[in-house]
Amino acid sequence: MSRRADLLDFAVLGLLHETPMHGYELRKRLNTALGAFRALSYGSLYPCLRELLGKGWIREATGAVEGPARGSTRARIVYELTADGKERFQTMADKAGPASWGDEEFDVHFAFFARTPTEVRLRILEGRRSRLEERLAIIREASVRNRERMDNYTAALQRHGEESTEREVRWLEELITAERKIRS
Amino acid sequence: MSRRADLLDFAVLGLLHETPMHGYELRKRLNTALGAFRALSYGSLYPCLRELLGKGWIREATGAVEGPARGSTRARIVYELTADGKERFQTMADKAGPASWGDEEFDVHFAFFARTPTEVRLRILEGRRSRLEERLAIIREASVRNRERMDNYTAALQRHGEESTEREVRWLEELITAERKIRS
DNA sequence: TCGCGATGTATCGGAACGATATATCTGGGT
DNA sequence: ACCCAGATATATCGTTCCGATACATCGCGA
Numbered sequence: 001m002s003r004r005a006d007l008l009d010f011a012v013l014g015l016l017h018e019t020p021m022h023g024y025e026l027r028k029r030l031n032t033a034l035g036a037f038r039a040l041s042y043g044s045l046y047p048c049l050r051e052l053l054g055k056g057w058i059r060e061a062t063g064a065v066e067g068p069a070r071g072s073t074r075a076r077i078v079y080e081l082t083a084d085g086k087e088r089f090q091t092m093a094d095k096a097g098p099a100s101w102g103d104e105e106f107d108v109h110f111a112f113f114a115r116t117p118t119e120v121r122l123r124i125l126e127g128r129r130s131r132l133e134e135r136l137a138i139i140r141e142a143s144v145r146n147r148e149r150m151d152n153y154t155a156a157l158q159r160h161g162e163e164s165t166e167r168e169v170r171w172l173e174e175l176i177t178a179e180r181k182i183r184s
Numbered sequence: 185m186s187r188r189a190d191l192l193d194f195a196v197l198g199l200l201h202e203t204p205m206h207g208y209e210l211r212k213r214l215n216t217a218l219g220a221f222r223a224l225s226y227g228s229l230y231p232c233l234r235e236l237l238g239k240g241w242i243r244e245a246t247g248a249v250e251g252p253a254r255g256s257t258r259a260r261i262v263y264e265l266t267a268d269g270k271e272r273f274q275t276m277a278d279k280a281g282p283a284s285w286g287d288e289e290f291d292v293h294f295a296f297f298a299r300t301p302t303e304v305r306l307r308i309l310e311g312r313r314s315r316l317e318e319r320l321a322i323i324r325e326a327s328v329r330n331r332e333r334m335d336n337y338t339a340a341l342q343r344h345g346e347e348s349t350e351r352e353v354r355w356l357e358e359l360i361t362a363e364r365k366i367r368s
Numbered sequence: 369t370c371g372c373g374a375t376g377t378a379t380c381g382g383a384a385c386g387a388t389a390t391a392t393c394t395g396g397g398t
Numbered sequence: 399a400c401c402c403a404g405a406t407a408t409a410t411c412g413t414t415c416c417g418a419t420a421c422a423t424c425g426c427g428a
Contacts, residue, residue: 003417004384018333024407032326033338035345043385046409076407113337142216149202153297154217160355161219164348171344187386188415208376227416230378260376 003099007108008048011037013057013081013089014112020061020080023049034111036104049079057085090115096123101131122179129172136165191289192232195221197241197265197273198296204245204264207233218295220288233263241269274299280307285315302367309363313356320349 015021015029027045030037052058061078081089093109093116100109106128113121143150143158150158199205199213211229214221236242245262265273277293277300284293290312297305327334327342334342 022407023409024405029330032322033330033342035341039385041385041387042407042409043387043411044383047384107341110341111338114335138216146213146217151298154295156359157219157291157294158217164351167348167351175340206376207378223416225416225418226376226378227380227418228414231415 005044005048005051007036007105008040008044009052009057010089010092011108011111012045012048012052013085013092014108014115016058016079016081017086017089017112017115020078022076022078026079035107052085053079055084055088056082057088058082094120096120096127098127100124101127118179118183122176122183125172125176125179129169129176132165132169132172136162136169139165187283189228189232189235191220191292192224192228193236193241194273194276195292195295196229196232196236197269197276198292198299200242200263200265201270201273201296201299204262206260206262210263219291236269237263239268239272240266241272242266278304280304280311282311284308285311302363306360306363306367309356309360313353313360316349316353316356320346320353323349 011030011034012026015026015033021029023042023045026049027040027042030040030045049058053060058079059082061080093112096109099105101124106124109116109124116124139158139162143155143162195214195218196210199210199217205213207226207229210233211224211226214224214229233242237244242263243266245264277296280293283289285308290308293300293308300308323342323346327339327346
């Protein structure tokens with residue numbers, strides 16, 4: 001199962017949950033709104049849309065929708081979520097496992113937290129946190145191990161990475177606290 | 185020209201500049217020391233080593249080197265930089281252009297700043313900064329554009345990305361200041 | 369002495385993406 | 399009134415890239 005493609009599926013379904021959209025705009029949203037997919041290309045998006053169509057999770061919106069400009073010729077295909085698509089999205093949103101703790105996966109899941117149950121939100125936030133703490137341990141161990149043969153710049157890069165990760169962890173901790181408050 | 189592979193070439197040459205190493209350890213260093221290549225696989229590394237061998241930039245170190253453990257059977261191939269390899273590395277280190285301003289490219293270049301002339305360092309730092317500022321502009325424009333239809337979580341994710349980028353810019357500014365002082 | 373996790377080299381098929389082609393619409397300059 | 403550059407929009411394909419996996423040895427604790 002192609003992990004990256006699954007994530008893209010999830011992201012597209014999530015965006016279409018808000019409002020119907022055509023490919024070009026989907027790409028723009030994917031490139032900005034979500035942290036992952038900073039450089040998603042059409043070479044991935046259009047095949048994905050076709051696949052989602054084939055599975056019946058999205059359909060071409062027939063009338064009414066109207067983008068900002070409507071000309072004469074056929075073009076501009078607006079997609080909308082089907083009932084099956086909504087169900088599929090929810091299934092994915094409700095699932096929290098190690099796979100949701102990667103850099104890109106976490107961002108996408110987080111972006112759709114508004115449609116995710118509190119318990120699942122908590123598990124994902126905590127899983128992500130421990131993933132980052134593992135990374136931190138590796139970074140620290142490596143920087144001790146190679147302390148001597150490291151020049152100032154390499155050290156600075158390492159330290160900077162370490163600090164960014166630490167800040168990320170603190171951010172997560174705030175979110176976890178807030179989430180616990182909600183639950184209670 | 186395969187951009188990613190070129191970057192890997194550069195990184196490998198740079199690491200071998202410090203000390204001879206075998207593939208397994210190279211991978212470990214690539215995964216930790218540099219920010220990029222967090223998940224580099226052997227499927228990329230070994231072909232790269234073969235290519236570098238073919239171009240005469242690295243060679244198999246014959247005697248003496250000895251890793252921590254030395255058994256009996258042939259295995260464990262230690263690579264070292266050739267004179268041509270050193271030259272090639274320096275050519276790459278001395279070059280600063282838009283290609284050096286990407287996320288991964290910047291990290292690798294930065295890691296080898298100790299072997300990079302001050303003028304080039306400055307150009308790379310400044311180029312990277314303006315790249316991040318462009319990204320910031322895009323993020324901000326998008327978050328204004330989609331202000332209404334954005335829930336709290338999506339907004340938080342966006343804001344968090346914005347803040348990280350801003351911090352990155354500030355970090356670069358410190359480095360640029362320091363670099364200017366050195367130059368004077 | 370058994371076995372398991374770390375060390376180490378190597379390959380391949382399928383996934384992903386950059387580059388690119390095509391066409392229309394729109395706004396601003398002259 | 400006209401033009402054209404750039405945004406909007408869909409679509410594909412060859413090349414690059416990497417995850418999964420195979421294989422073998424080593425060091426070490428139970």
